[in-house]
């Protein structure tokens with residue numbers, strides 16, 4: 001560690017961190033060839049598999065951006081964190097947790113088997129498709145646009161602008177997602193849905209198609225890391241209890257059936273999506289004095305080449321490296 005860094009100003013610190021991150025992104029970009037872009041939603045196949053980038057937003061406005069940092073992409077499964085948060089804000093935590101469990105499923109994100117085989121009373125968790133579709137059905141509003149509005153408003157509160165829905169991606173998923181329809185029909189049959197199935201699925205496909213950038217994910221991550229408070233304004237955007245449950249879910253279920261490995265080797269609450277995005281929140285804790293500015297930082301990653309679980313292959317390796325180098329694991 002560099003002597004005296006604790007006394008550096010923001011600019012010096014940024015420069016120092018930036019040089020490391022640039023090297024690491026250049027190195028891990030080569031790893032993108034080990035993965036493949038998602039193809040089951042046809043439009044996602046158009047992404048450039050070589051892309052890799054990261055934004056870190058930390059204390060005192062410290063911002064590190066590296067790699068392909070301005071490419072917009074759709075949230076996909078990352079939106080499940082937001083719909084769950086909005087559900088808790090609208091209905092209350094107890095109402096939501098009565099209807100969706102908080103246990104890792106240990107199956108693929110779009111699995112249906114665990115619902116049937118174990119005859120469960122509620123879906124395993126809000127971050128797999130069965131749970132997320134159930135959560136979407138619990139949101140207030142009669143139309144998909146009414147259900148979606150509070151999600152977009154929450155994003156606007158965090159980001160300072162209201163993100164748009166990528167209509168091409170929405171239509172592509174809507175017209176190809178037989179499996180999500182199958183999950184939806186199963187949920188309907190067992191009585192888990194509280195809204196019309198078609199409206200629920202329409203909302204779910206739209207929330208997955210909300211377009212963001214790595215900077216946006218890093219800001220959301222920073223607010224979650226700080227228990228729902230925007231550290232710049234001290235404003236509470238997400239109730240503390242809800243933000244903490246969201247982080248617990250991200251840590252235990254956020255990377256699908258690779259969540260255990262991610263917790264072990266990276267140790268940061270995170271949520272991925274099949275577009276290649278990763279949202280990560282680094283909760284503050286007592287650290288070596290030299291790196292205080294990374295306490296409570298948010299990280300956004302984009303790398304559309306995925307591993308066989310549906311997580312950004314180079315993105316995960318990059319995060320693992322950064323977490324190790326900078327001691328970011330919460331454990």
Ligand SMILES: NC(=O)CC[C@H](N)C(=O)O
Pocket residue numbers: 075076077078109110129173180208272273274275310
């Ligand atoms: N893992 C994901 O990102 C999945 C989201 C995608 N929209 C789906 O439902 O299949």
